[in-house]
Amino acid sequence: MEKVYDTKKHCNGCGVCAKICPVNAIKMLEDSEGFKYPQIDPELCTDCGLCQTKCSAKSELKKVEGxxxxxxxxxxxxxxxxxxxxxxxxxxxxxxxxxxxxxxxxxxxxxxxxxxxxxxxxxxxxxxxxxxxxxxxxxxxxxxxxxxxxxxxxxxxxxxxxxxxxxxxxxxxxxxxxxxxxxHSPLLWEEYKKYIKGNDELKAYDFRDKRRRNDAHTIAYTVGDKETAVTMSEDSFSKIYNKCLSYxxxxxxxxxxxxxxxxxxxxxxxxxxxxxxxxxxxxxxxxxxxxxxxxxxxxxxxxxxxxxxxxxxxxxxxxxxxKECAKESILRKLLFKDLGESQDGNKIPLILKKYGQ
Ligand SMILES: Cc1cc2nc3c(=O)[nH]c(=O)nc-3n(C[C@H](O)[C@H](O)[C@H](O)COP(=O)(O)OP(=O)(O)OC[C@H]3O[C@@H](n4cnc5c(N)ncnc54)[C@H](O)[C@@H]3O)c2cc1C
CATH class of the missing domain: 3.40.640 (Aspartate Aminotransferase; domain 2)
Structure with missing residues (x-):
């Protein structure tokens, strides 16, 4: 077998296929966007098909009203x-x-x-x-x-x-x-953290801070001794999430x-x-x-x-x-292209400016 999944859209990266492979032919490896996917070693794979039977993408989810x-x-x-x-x-x-x-x-x-x-x-x-x-x-x-x-x-x-x-x-x-x-992509998150912390230590990060009583629509983080708190509508990293560009x-x-x-x-x-x-x-x-x-x-x-x-x-x-899933924008591809060229968070200001408006 060459691939567990037919398209990346059908793999959530859970790693069950790698766990159940009887000959350990499957490894979970990060792609260039920082998401994990199963990779099959063709030398070891015996084509038993077990990975397919335990793949949730191929399993129906029962719809029970609650x-x-x-x-x-x-x-x-x-x-x-x-x-x-x-x-x-x-x-x-x-x-x-x-x-x-x-x-x-x-x-x-x-x-x-x-x-x-x-x-x-x-x-x-x-x-x-x-x-x-x-x-x-x-x-x-x-x-x-x-x-x-x-x-x-x-x-x-x-x-x-x-x-x-x-x-x-x-x-x-x-x-x-x-x-x-x-x-969000774990790789984008890694690069973003490097950028906000600089040479200091990231001590806290809250995607949904409640102190402003705005239904937790504030981001708050502490780097060294300095705390930053901004509303989601002012925060470029949140805007990238809200525009569904980094999923x-x-x-x-x-x-x-x-x-x-x-x-x-x-x-x-x-x-x-x-x-x-x-x-x-x-x-x-x-x-x-x-x-x-x-x-x-x-x-x-x-x-x-x-x-x-x-x-x-x-x-x-x-x-x-x-009701409906997120729509993929053409900008997503461009964002990850820019991120791929990023090293040590140095492209993050550009990414925030370009995609987080
Ligand atoms: C990625 C993401 C997207 C969301 N989108 C929506 C949305 O569109 N609409 C909506 O109504 N609610 C959404 N939520 C859920 C909402 O933000 C709260 O997490 C949820 O209401 C639980 O709140 P709580 O006060 O009961 O629990 P809390 O005490 O805040 O618990 C948070 C729970 O979320 C789980 N969790 C946190 N981060 C992750 C993660 N990265 N992956 C998997 N589990 C995680 C924790 O295990 C814990 O069970 C989202 C949550 C996440 C993590």
Whole structure:
């Protein structure tokens, strides 16, 4: 076999094919845009086809209609530390209280985005708009499940689907899919970090800061002792994201832009809440939570003890990322061409100026 995927738009980089290859013929390698893809060693490949059968791009996702809720945690401190209404933490705490473990996306010590397994979810909070490296998390999840432990996985819908195909049905696995419009290239993020930190140390980065009570539409980061906080509409790096110029190719052909799926939960920002729950429109954030399973419904009933939970309709919860996927602009190719010529962040000012207007 030459390739696991037919086009890059059909590979989300989950790495399941590499994990299950019986002769270790597949390696996950970064391309020139910084996204990982499987590469087959033709010398080792026996054409068994297993990689094809476990590829989520080739597997149908069941469309299950869910129940819709607006959720906001009562704990003001937790609300401040969360991107939306704190739904992720509320759900994760239920699983941890039952002896479970959580897998979610964190910044590592170099502010690379990666998934880890832990009972401590503090670093998993907050959206990081860069593709997260799943590393060996799926194998670790399998081991935990085999020991009879509950595991909560939270990630983008494509990651959730890959995990579901890898593990199969398992009542102890709770899958929380994040509503997602697309993920920034890890390479662009690396170069951008080099640029903003210069010779100093990047100490903090928050894609969704809430201090200005503007529904977390502020970016805040600290380099050395200096903190910078700008609204997304003033921030060129955010504008590149919002214009969908830096996403993984599969984001432009995403089959998960729907409110219906068979994960346990779908969570996101409750955009448009001002139209029918004006009391919750105060810039502190509210989560949209969709439950698709009995397990999820049980958890949401427990969550009511620690949060405002209001049932709502599918129409009230509508937003673009649940209807259609991001459109690819001709500028995307040009951006990555410019990035390819960049060294040590020196092209980043040009990229920000050219594409982040
Ligand atoms: C790339 C991306 C795009 C998004 N796009 C939308 C959108 O279009 N519409 C919308 O309503 N919501 C979107 N969200 C979701 C939203 O920003 C919040 O993450 C979500 O509402 C959860 O908020 P919270 O307060 O419950 O949780 P928080 O406590 O803030 O938890 C954040 C959760 O997101 C996960 N996460 C963070 N970064 C990543 C990553 N890079 N990859 C995978 N998982 C990650 C963590 O594991 C954690 O579970 C997006 C999130 C991401 C990461």
């Amino acid at each position: 129940n819709f809720y607006a959720v906001r945690c009562n704990d003001e401190e937790l609300l401040r530390k969360s991107t939306s209404g704190g739904a992720f933490s509320l759900i994760a705490e239920e699983v941890i209280n039952e002896g479970g473990i959580v897998c979610g996306a964190v910044f590592d010590e170099n502010f690379k985005v990666k998934h880890i397994l832990s009972e401590d979810i503090s670093k998993m909070r907050k959206s990081k708009y860069v593709q997260s490296d799943l590393d060996d998390c799926f194998d670790k999840i399998k081991v935990e499940l085999e020991s009879g432990r509950k595991v909560l996985f939270s990630g983008t819908p494509c990651q959730c689907h890959s995990l579901k195909v890898f593990i199969g049905e398992n009542d102890n696995l709770i899958i929380v899919s994040i509503i997602c419009r697309g993920v 993984r190719p599969s984001c432009y052909d995403c089959k998960y832009c729907s409110a219906d799926n068979d994960f346990d939960f779908t969570i996101g920002d409750f955009w448009g809440i001002e139209k029918f729950m004006p009391d919750l429109y105060d810039g502190k954030g509210t989560s949209l939570v969709i439950t698709h399973s009995e397990n999820a419904e049980k958890i949401i009933q427990h969550v009511k003890e620690k949060a405002t939970v209001i049932e709502c309709t599918k129409e009230q919860a509508e937003q673009t990322a649940l």
